[in-house]
Amino acid sequence: MTFKDLGIIKPILKAIQEEGYTNPTPIQEQSIPILLDRKDLLGCAQTGTGKTAAFTIPILQHLFNSKNDYKGKRKIRSLIVTPTRELAIQISENVTSYGKYTDIKNVVIFGGVKQRAQTDALRRGADILVATPGRLLDLISQGYISLRDVKYFVLDEADQMLDMGFIHDIKKIIAKLPAKRQSLFFSATMPSAIIDLSGKILGRPEKVAIKPKQATAEKVEQGIYFVSKPNKTNLLTHLLEGNPDSSVLVFSRTKHGADKIVRKLNKAKIQSAAIHGNKSQGARQRALGDFKKGKLNVLIATDIAARGIDVEELSLVINYDLPNIPETYVHRIGRTGRAKASGVALSFCNAEEKVYLKDIQKLINQEIPVISEHPFIDDGIEDAPIPKTTNNQRKKVQRRSDTKPKNGSKKTGDQKNRKPFSKRRRY
Ligand code: AMP
16 A cells, blocks of 8 residues: 555645655554545544654645635634644644645744744635644634634644643634635543543544554564662663664653653763753754754653654653553653664653553553663562552552642643633532
8 A cells, every 4th residue: 555545646645755654554544545535534643653644744734735825814724732832833834844844834832832823824824724722712712813814733642632732722712713615633542531521623534553562562662671769860861871873762650750751860970851841942943853863862752752752863761650541651661763764762660550551551551671681679578568548549650750730830821721720510
């Protein structure tokens, strides 16, 4: 199967060829015909599967084919809503690349930065708007954006939208969309709350599911290190010293933890930077930019900040802390081994985290090989009993640690409308 077989038009074919895509990925092969047929789509897929191209290519094609529909200033005919700034920027960059031989314009808006550059861009006109929910509602209420002409609507990473407390924003956005439209809904997981939400957005959708299991089992080499908490930084330093030229993404469960790792690595003369919700947008983009360009080899990230990180040649992912929600592990290791490349994901596990390891192995239906050849091996951990905690307790810890705004910190546009944790519904 080729992109040409899928009926993609020449200007887009040329652009994706230049991107180096020879064949469609499974999600593209399944979704593109449905979307070109103008049907609604419910897609269960995570980033790393080629999901962005699966939805942006058909939208570009529809817009290209109907380009004479508008006269005068461009109208927003497609809206793509995604939870994080990084993801929004990433999608916008992809739309620009795939659409470079069309005259279709996109604009990206997100919170946490001044709005002027964004409103100037909107004034110049756009066919596609990529947005995070808070800033989108903000600019709608100020009169800079109208959704009246939207014909193609995409809600991306729906499960993360719920986790971040965006559900009310999403409902407000849906209420402003024209009833006659094509809607696309993507989520990495499909709990009942997500199915409910999709029912409010989609007509009678076609369904496409790309199981995360494929991403982990087939493409990423995985390993687990049993190591005590105090020795984790020593082990990390040891591994980074052994891979001095690789791009390494290190996951920390908390923002505070991420900063601490950076400080400790600095002491060991290993240059790194952290990205998380407490960093300014400028600092996050700088660190991410340096990492993508290869100027910075080690990036420490929390889960939410890392969504949307798309780095070619990302050879190694290290889970400094094991995530307490097993799906998060799949998201994390999906950062390496993107599309066709293969990658390595290594995880540190201390005694308390063994319970998370058990859940992860159950989800991916794989036993992750234990690496025992390292100087900080702690035999006691492998044999230690698994602590007893309930799933709900674990989820509670996860959400508190990564999404709660810092006390007293200034809220960004996207954070303003969120409910405090205690008032949010848990799913
Ligand atoms: P996504 O799931 O959209 O985040 O895409 C993951 C990565 O796969 C990105 O780096 C894309 O550039 C790349 N990609 C998407 N489609 C293809 C394809 N058909 N062939 C090769 N790489 C692709």
